[in-house]
Amino acid sequence: MLILRSLLFQAAFYLIMAIILAVTLPFFFFLPHRAAIAVVKFWTASSMWALRVFAGTKIEVRGIEKLPKGGGLIAPKHQSAFETMALFPMLDDPTYVMKRQLMWIPLFGWYTWKAGMIPVDRAGGSKALRKLAADAKEAVQEGRQVILFPEGTRRTAGSPPDYKFGIIHLYRELKVPVVPIAMNSGLYWPRKSFLRFPGTIVIEVLDPIPPGLDSKTFLATLIGVLEPATDKLLVEAAEGPLPPPLPPEAASRIDTIRASQSA
Template sequence: MLFLRSALFNLTFYVSSAIICIAVTPAFILPRGVIVFCMRAWSRWTMWLLRVIAGTRYEVRGLENLPKEPALIASKHQSMWDTIIYAAILNDPAIVLKKELLYIPYYGWYSIKAQMVPVDRTSGASALRNLILHAKNALAQNRHLVIFPEGTRAAPGSHNPYKPGVAGLYSQLGIACVPVALNSGLYWPRRKFLRRPGTIVLEFLPPIPPGMNRKAFMAELEGRIEPATDKLLAEAGFSG
């Protein structure tokens, strides 16, 4: 049954996503807000499919920790789910993504139209300057900035080194940083076919105020995200 439900979800998700991408093509000539609306609708559609077909729900905790003014949201990254959910639960977030993703047909085009924040990890010091420039433009539009500090997905129970880009944004932008813990990798595992039933929990943790030095900030950020993530994994019955 798990295999069949996973197969049905994957088929429905990828086919419907392709249809939606093509159907929304005329929106490229319309204002950016139209694309943002369509991306939110697609994200919520995906969450609905996941719940109805795979039996995977989600719960968001700690919304009271999310400032009303734009903030830097530093999220744990375990699953493709993480890249979808923020468009569904936040109002027009600016998501930091690898520049290579912009070359993917439709996905990249929509990301450009929605003014997501690309980072070119091969261009050295200029990468941070461009990242800061795009980030400031997003903040000027009153948008939360979402970044995955690890840069890539980590399996439940493990983590990748935190990249310096998050510290660069934090120090240059002078805004609060909201750490995020989650356990999505238990239900939508990276590079796996199965979609497991249960409840994904995403938790916004208390914000880190601006003004810390880089080294202290990085230690504080990792020291908040990783234990909180381990706690969510243990709550879901994960034992390593």
């Protein structure tokens, strides 16, 4: 049943994408920015509907009122492809910092460009960081919400934190609050797997970190709030009414948390 429901979700996911692309493609070059954002929001919201209907995976959002209404910087945990879509409908005018290579994908990449996503060349060194900061600053000035995954790439739920310099650089350059977001998505939508497990993915928006901290203090603060909140969601899922199978990293992390609590 799990395999069947996962396959049904995958079929629905790509069918929805194909229909939306086919319907909007004739108008692609004439779509204004807001219309392109609306198309992406409809696609991502439809995909989340399909996830609930076919895979039995629900979504619970906590603290949504803490998200910025205008320009801001958002730092979510990145455990799967889920958060690249699920956050989009929650924000007014979001833009993701994403690998430049993704924009080369036919049709999909075109729409990421049309919607104003921010490409980054991970091998570009300091030049790429300057370009990233300039693009992100422009987006924030336009009232957009910039989403940057602090660890850069997807990491298995329960893995030790591996935060990159990019989030520090943008915090320092943009001088806006950073909103951390914890989640347990990797337990239900594992990376490198087509299986989608039933249960509830929790997205928890945490209190914004104010601008003006030095780099070391900011990073320590970000890790100090985001990692414990993520750990709490892992334990909550494992002890819930419909616990997902735990990857070794998550199982080990939960054992460590429980041991520290009982000590």
